[in-house]
Amino acid sequence: MNIPLPPGTGDEGMLMVMERVVLPILKDWKPDYVINAAGQDNHFSDPITNMSFSAQGYAKLTELLRPDLVVLEGGYSIESALPYINVGLLLALAGLDYSKVQEPSGGPDRESQSKSMTEQVARVCAEVIDLWNHRSEVDLEEIFGTTSFFQRKRQIYYDTDNIHESQHEYIRLCSDCPGWRLIYTHSTKTRDLAAAVLLPWQPCQACRVEAREQHEKLITGDELSQVIWQEPFSNLRQSR
Ligand SMILES: [Zn+2]
Incomplete structure (x- = not known):
């Protein structure tokens, strides 16, 4: 599930989700x-992102989620926010009181979430849980069509490196496995067109053969500057 939250969302919105x-x-x-992929770049003091979570909020999230494993990921307020968030996270994981964990000082003040934002997050929650509750009634043919491949185009912006990527993706619709994928990609920096052929986890034999061909x-x-073959369970990542 991907649950999109508006910029500026605070603890109230996150915990509502x-x-x-x-x-x-x-x-x-x-x-x-x-497993909690515990990225911390939603903290209000993060220099790159634009969210408004707090160290207390992350601790509360951990207490609610009760993960078996926590993996630290992104978070760029390295010397100010991260020590506070991680203390909160570890205390919550251990089932200890985290109420004394403070927020870093000296940075930007935390802005509280507006009422209209809370309403927006509530609408997103209602929409997503409704999709989940009615997932068995969805007509997949209506969404994906009856052709052999589902196609989508997307633009991705990498804010850390200022790269715009254009992708055209083909996903093989297969009743026996999640289907192999072909992605054509180029960045606005180089304009060189590259492609990647990707096998899913546990591909069926037909998909494996077709992807290889x-x-x-x-x-x-x-025409392609680079062609990448990617296969889970394999250390072989061949490229040209
Ligand atoms: Zn297949």
Whole structure:
């Protein structure tokens, strides 16, 4: 599930998403393990992002989620926010009182979430949980069509490196596995067109053969600056 939150969302919005969407879905899904990819760039003092979470909020999130494993990820307010967030996170993981954990001082003040933003987050929560509750009634053919490939184009902006990427992606619609994918990509910096052929986890035999044939075809052409083959479970990542 991808739950988009508006810029400036604070603890109130984040915890609302946890309580209204994430926890009910986990209760339904009953995962064997819960891993929290504990990125911390949503903290209000983060220099790159534009969210308004607090160290206390991250601790509360951890207490609610009760993950089996926490993996530290992004977060660029390295010397100010991260020590506070991590203390809160570790205390919450250990089931200890984190109420004394403070917020870093000397940085920007934390702005509280506006009423209209709270309403916006509540609408997103309602929409996502409704999709989840009605997922078995969805007509996949209506969404993905009846052709062999689902296509999508997207523009991705990498704010850390100022790169705009254009992707055209083809996903093989397969009833036996998640389907292999072909992605054509170029960045506005180089304009060179590259391609990647990607196998899913546990591909069916037909998809594996078809993807391999597509890769062979692409590497023999000369329009592409680079062709990448990517296969989970394999250390082989061949490129040209
Ligand atoms: Zn397949």
